[in-house]
Each structure stands twice: as C-alpha cells, then as structure tokens.
Amino acid sequence: MYHVPTTSKGPSNPTQVYQQPPRLLIVHIALPSWANICSNLCEALQNFFSLACSLMGPSRMSLFSLYAVQNQHECILPFVQVKGNFARLQACISELRILQREGCFRPQSTSLQLAVEDGIQQFKQYSRHVTTGAALTYTSLEITVLTSQPGKEVVKQLEEGLKDTDLVRVRRLQVVEITTEVLGCMDSASPVEEPSNEESAILGTDIDFQTIDNDIISMEIFFKAWLHNSGTDQEHIHLLLPSRHFSNISRARDDPMCLKCDLQERLLSPSLLPGTADGSSRMDDPKGDFSTLYQMVSQPSASRYKLRVIKALKSSGVCESLTYGLPFILRPTSCWQLDWDELEINQQHFHALCHSLLKREWLLLAKGEPLSRGHSLREPASTFYVILPSRSPTLLVKAVATRELLLPSPFHLLPEDMPDDSLKTVEGVLDDLELEPTYNPLQVWSHLYSHLSSTFAKPQGRLQPGWESWALRKHPRKAGQLQTNRVRATVAPLPMTPAAGGAPKMPAARKPSPEVFFQPSLEEEGEEDLSGP
Numbered sequence: 001m002y003h004v005p006t007t008s009k010g011p012s013n014p015t016q017v018y019q020q021p022p023r024l025l026i027v028h029i030a031l032p033s034w035a036n037i038c039s040n041l042c043e044a045l046q047n048f049f050s051l052a053c054s055l056m057g058p059s060r061m062s063l064f065s066l067y068a069v070q071n072q073h074e075c076i077l078p079f080v081q082v083k084g085n086f087a088r089l090q091a092c093i094s095e096l097r098i099l100q101r102e103g104c105f106r107p108q109s110t111s112l113q114l115a116v117e118d119g120i121q122q123f124k125q126y127s128r129h130v131t132t133g134a135a136l137t138y139t140s141l142e143i144t145v146l147t148s149q150p151g152k153e154v155v156k157q158l159e160e161g162l163k164d165t166d167l168v169r170v171r172r173l174q175v176v177e178i179t180t181e182v183l184g185c186m187d188s189a190s191p192v193e194e195p196s197n198e199e200s201a202i203l204g205t206d207i208d209f210q211t212i213d214n215d216i217i218s219m220e221i222f223f224k225a226w227l228h229n230s231g232t233d234q235e236h237i238h239l240l241l242p243s244r245h246f247s248n249i250s251r252a253r254d255d256p257m258c259l260k261c262d263l264q265e266r267l268l269s270p271s272l273l274p275g276t277a278d279g280s281s282r283m284d285d286p287k288g289d290f291s292t293l294y295q296m297v298s299q300p301s302a303s304r305y306k307l308r309v310i311k312a313l314k315s316s317g318v319c320e321s322l323t324y325g326l327p328f329i330l331r332p333t334s335c336w337q338l339d340w341d342e343l344e345i346n347q348q349h350f351h352a353l354c355h356s357l358l359k360r361e362w363l364l365l366a367k368g369e370p371l372s373r374g375h376s377l378r379e380p381a382s383t384f385y386v387i388l389p390s391r392s393p394t395l396l397v398k399a400v401a402t403r404e405l406l407l408p409s410p411f412h413l414l415p416e417d418m419p420d421d422s423l424k425t426v427e428g429v430l431d432d433l434e435l436e437p438t439y440n441p442l443q444v445w446s447h448l449y450s451h452l453s454s455t456f457a458k459p460q461g462r463l464q465p466g467w468e469s470w471a472l473r474k475h476p477r478k479a480g481q482l483q484t485n486r487v488r489a490t491v492a493p494l495p496m497t498p499a500a501g502g503a504p505k506m507p508a509a510r511k512p513s514p515e516v517f518f519q520p521s522l523e524e525e526g527e528e529d530l531s532g533p
Contacts, residue, residue, distance in 0.1 A: 020226055021142050021171055022063035022079060022126075024119040027096065028112055028147035028154065029070045035101040037148055037178055037214055042097050044219035046090065050452040052227065053086040056272045060227045063126065063138065065119060066092055068099060073115035079126045086456040112154070113161030116143060120169060127169075140171035148214075151177030155207045174208040176222065217442055228264060235260040235333035239366070239387075239395075240308045241353075256308070259353065260333040260346050266396070269326055273448070274455055306369040307385060307397075315361045318386055321409075323398040330387070330395040350393070357389035365400070 027041070052061050061082040068074050077092040120141065127138045147154050155175050167173070212218045240256040332347040357364070364387040370380045388396040 020061055020228075020230070021140050022065075022123060022138050023061070023226060024065045024067065024079075024123065024141060024143045026067045026069060026112070026115050026119065026143065026145045028145055028149065029068060029099060030148050031100070033148040033180060034099070036180060038097060038099070038101060040214055040216050041146070041178075041219060042093050044216050044223060045093050045096075046453070047216070047220055047449040048223040049082070049086060049089045049093075050449050050456075051224075051268075051273075052082055053084065053089070054273050054452045054455065055083075055227075055268070056274075059083050060229075063123075064089070065122060066096070067115045067119055068096065069111045069115050070100060071111070073111045073118060075118065075122070078122060086453075090453075090456075109157070110161065112145065113158065113165075116145075116158065116162060116173075117165055119143065120165075120167075123169065139169070141169055142172045143170060143174065145173075145175045146178060147175065148178050148180065151175050151209050151211060155209050158207055172208065173206070174210070177209070177211045178214050178219075179211050180214055227268070232334050232336045234337065235304055235335045236263040237261045237330065238304045238306045239330065240306055242309065257349070259350050260304075260335070260338070261330045261350070261395075262333045262335075263397075264329045264331065266327045266329055273452065307366040307387075308369055309364050309366045309387075311365050312360075313363045313365055313386070315363055315388075318363060318400070322401045322406075323386065324401065325399045328397045330397055331392075354389045354391075354393040354395065358391065363388055 059082075063079045064077070064082050065075070065079040066077040068076050076095050077088070080088055082089070120143075123138070123141045130138065145154065145158070154177070158173070158175065162173075212222050237260075239259040239261050241259070243255075243257045332350040333343070335343075338346075356362075366385045366387055368383045368385065370382075384400050384402055385397050386400045388398070390396060
C-alpha cells in the first residue's frame with residue numbers, strides 16, 4: 001500500500017478529526033458489462049453522497065474527483081469539496097449514466113495509466129492553490145479504480161505502467177473488481193471484505209485489490225467505508241487489564257496489561273442527519289451528538305485515552321435498559337508507528353481476550369480515565385462502559401448507567417399465572433408473525449436517501465463566476481445533449497503514447513488548452529472562498 005507517513009501528530013482543529021484524505025475514483029468501463037453495472041453504481045453513488053453531504057458536524061470527506069476510462073480517459077469531475085456540493089456531485093453522476101453502454105471500442109492500453117497520472121497532476125495543482133492561505137493542507141491522495149475487467153490483470157497493468165511514475169503523493173492505490181455474479185449480499189451485514197494476506201502475497205504488489213458484488217447494497221457499503229476515521233498515525237485507546245501474572249523485564253509485577261486498540265463507529269448517529277431521530281433537531285455545535293468517548297480518542301494528544309477494566313460480569317448480568325448512546329467497536333490498532341513485533345503480539349493478545357471472554361460468557365466493566373485533570377482539584381466525572389466480545393474478532397463498547405443517572409424503576413416481576421383467554425389471543429397474534437432468526441439491517445430501509453436528496457432540491461441561482469463558468473465557456477455542450485455543470489480538467493493534458501508509425505495522438509475529450517488554468521470550485525455559501533483571484 002502506498003502510504004506516506006506524516007510527521008505531525010494530526011490536525012489541531014477538532015472539526016478536522018474525522019476528515020479522510022482526498023479521493024480520486026476512476027471508473028474503468030468495459031462493454032458490454034457496463035450496461036449491467038451502470039445503474040447500480042450510479043444509484044449507490046447517489047445514495048452515498050446524499051448521506052455524505054448531509055452529515056452535520058466535522059467533515060468526514062474532503063475532496064472528490066471522478067474520471068471515466070473507456071477508449072480514452074476523461075475527467076468528469078475535477079476535485080471539489082464534498083460537503084455542500086451535492087448538486088455538482090449529482091450532475092457528475094448524471095454524466096456517468098449517459099456514457100456509452102453498447103457497441104464496441106478498442107481501449108488504449110495506456111488510458112488507465114494516464115487517468116491515474118492526470119488525477120495526480122490535478123491533485124497537485126489543487127493542493128498548491130488551496131494551501132496558499134487556506135487552513136487545510138492536503139498532503140496525500142487515495143485512488144480507487146472500479147473495473148469490471150479481471151482485477152488482477154488490471155493490477156498488473158497498473159503496476160507495469162506506473163513503475164516510473166512519482167507516487168509519493170499517493171497514500172493508497174486500490175483496484176476494485178465489480179463481479180457480475182451477485183453472491184447474495186442481502187444475507188450479510190458486511191458484504192465487502194478486505195483482501196486476504198494470501199491473495200496479496202500472490203499479487204506481489206503494493207496495489208490493493210478486492211472484489212465487490214454488482215448490486216447497490218455492496219457498492220453502498222464500499223463507499224461508506226470512506227466515512228470511517230481510519231487514520232493510523234496513532235492508536236486510539238489503551239485497554240488496561242489488571243494482572244498479577246503478566247510481567248516481563250520492563251514491567252513491574254502489578255502493572256496492568258495494556259492492549260492498544262483503535263475505535264470505530266458501528267453506525268452513524270441519526271441526530272447528525274436532517275429530518276431524522278424523533279425531533280429532527282439540528283446540531284450547530286460541531287461536536288454535536290458525538291459520543292464523549294469518540295471525541296476524546298480522536299483528538300491529537302501525547303497520551304492515549306485509557307479504558308481501565310475494573311471487573312468482569314456474567315453475560316446475562318447486564319440489563320440492556322442500563323446502556324445508552326451509540327455503540328462503538330474496538331479492534332487491535334494498526335498504528336504504523338509501532339514496530340511489527342509489537343503489532344503482532346498486541347493483536348494476538350487481543351484475539352485471545354475475545355476468545356476467553358466468549359468461552360467464559362463474560363463481559364468487562366471498564367472506567368474511562370480522563371486524559372488530564374488540569375489544575376482543578378476536583379475529581380473529574382467518569383464514564384463507565386461495558387465491553388462485549390465478538391467472534392469477529394472485535395469488542396463492542398457501550399456506555400452504561402451509573403448511580404447518578406439512574407431513575408426509579410418500580411416494576412414488579414411478571415406474574416406466572418396468566419388468564420387463558422388473554423394468553424390464547426396473544427399467542428394467536430404472535431403465530432401470525434413471520435419469524436426471522438436474526439435482524440438484518442440491510443433488509444430494512446427508511447427511505448432516508450430519497451429524503452436527504454429532496455432536501456437539496458432547491459432552485460439553483462445563476463452560475464457564479466469561477467472555475468465552472470470558465471470551463472463551460474471553453475467547452476460548450478452540443479445542442480440536444482444533457483445540460484449539466486460538467487467541467488473538464490483544465491491543467492495541461494498528459495502526452496499520449498505514440499501510435500505505430502505516426503505522431504502522438506491526444507484523446508478527443510482532452511484537447512490541449514492554450515493556457516493552464518486551475519481554480520477550485522466555489523465553496524458552499526458561508527464557507528471560505530478558496531477560488532482566489
């Protein structure tokens with residue numbers, strides 16, 4: 001994996017905590033399979049961006065750009081800010097829908113390579129512009145190639161074509177093969193799987209490779225991974241387990257065993273989306289409804305947030321009514337600053353803990369330790385958590401009520417003797433219900449995507465002067481074609497490989513421009529204008 005370690009300890013602005021690196025999506029189109037993939041992909045992108053653009057609080061996605069590669073490479077959407085730009089993203093998806101679906105063409109072997117190189121060039125131009133006076137600094141780029149062709153062949157093609165390309169600004173390059181056979185993802189809550197170590201070893205390359213099914217849900221889940229806070233500059237949490245038996249040369253006998261973990265959200269908070277979560281209260285505070293735990297572990301700090309295990313509990317000994325807030329997932333850290341031996345031992349101990357807790361049918365009760373007491377002499381308030389094992393292997397963390405939060409619960413035990421008439425009536429009602437062994441959220445939907453999309457359906461004013469209007473003047477659309485805010489990339493185009501017996505050819509959609517012009521799209525009203533003079 002192409003990864004550029006950063007020397008800083010992370011952003012100081014809390015609104016940047018969850019921000020992911022800029023992303024370049026390259027859709028590698030092959031006929032006739034594109035006809036079967038197009039509608040699913042466009043629907044998944046539409047759903048994903050309706051969500052990503054609606055999330056309140058800290059920005060989770062920064063920049064996004066889209067290229068399409070058929071017989072030539074073409075920039076459908078230059079880099080734009082995701083938040084506040086749903087209309088532009090929707091227009092980009094509309095362009096994707098009308099790309100050629102039938103017929104045949106002879107794709108040039110260098111088209112995909114040139115799309116990658118052109119995207120990197122666009123990113124460098126954008127980065128140089130926004131860093132002059134802007135608070136954000138974009139240092140690395142993640143590139144995803146979606147293809148319906150055999151993925152391993154595409155990986156080898158890219159590996160060969162990019163061997164002399166400067167990829168220092170590329171944090172990750174990933175090839176994702178969309179399989180034409182649906183493998184029944186409706187029966188799974190996590191249809192997207194990471195490639196196995198064996199598969200990566202076979203490929204023998206630094207380019208990541210995975211496959212996803214050709215259905216909307218699988219693609220949605222793949223894109224939603226972009227919303228995770230997956231930074232690896234530091235571990236998030238130290239899970240401390242008291243031990244009188246764990247010791248080594250550098251540890252005192254009574255020191256706790258420390259497992260270094262990363263924290264991951266299990267689901268998005270409905271309160272971060274407009275028109276959801278009973279009351280539909282918008283939250284202007286960027287910290288909003290985020291769990292205190294997630295806020296604390298995501299802030300850059302010299303010391304890690306600690307969860308100190310106090311005691312074990314029987315699995316059946318915790319009433320669900322005592323837990324509150326959003327659940328989170330603990331997993332072994334993937335912090336790149338730790339050496340491989342420490343990472344491996346830490347992971348083995350973490351897996352052993354999951355196995356042992358499952359075997360004993362135990363839960364853990366842990367106390368959150370504040371990072372610092374400051375100068376106050378008061379004892380800071382603590383939050384307590386229950387930690388549940390899983391076969392994933394991960395640990396589920398849920399906040400649990402304490403004495404101060406508990407309200408009276410004057411309920412008596414359920415009577416053992418029930419009236420026969422009432423019992424028969426209710427039993428008959430229950431017998432009519434369809435019984436499912438488990439709850440599968442993928443089979444339950446609330447029409448949230450359409451609701452969120454409709455919130456952006458507002459009359460658009462006149463196109464403001466800027467990069468888009470300049471590009472539309474330079475590249476007017478032909479009469480009768482779909483009128484959108486589509487713009488071409490405006491940096492100098494890359495040279496093409498010379499054709500046999502002739503001069504180098506330029507792609508029709510990428511004619512050289514007499515001037516090099518780069519201006520980012522205007523930000524949402526109220527945000528900083530980065531367009532420059």
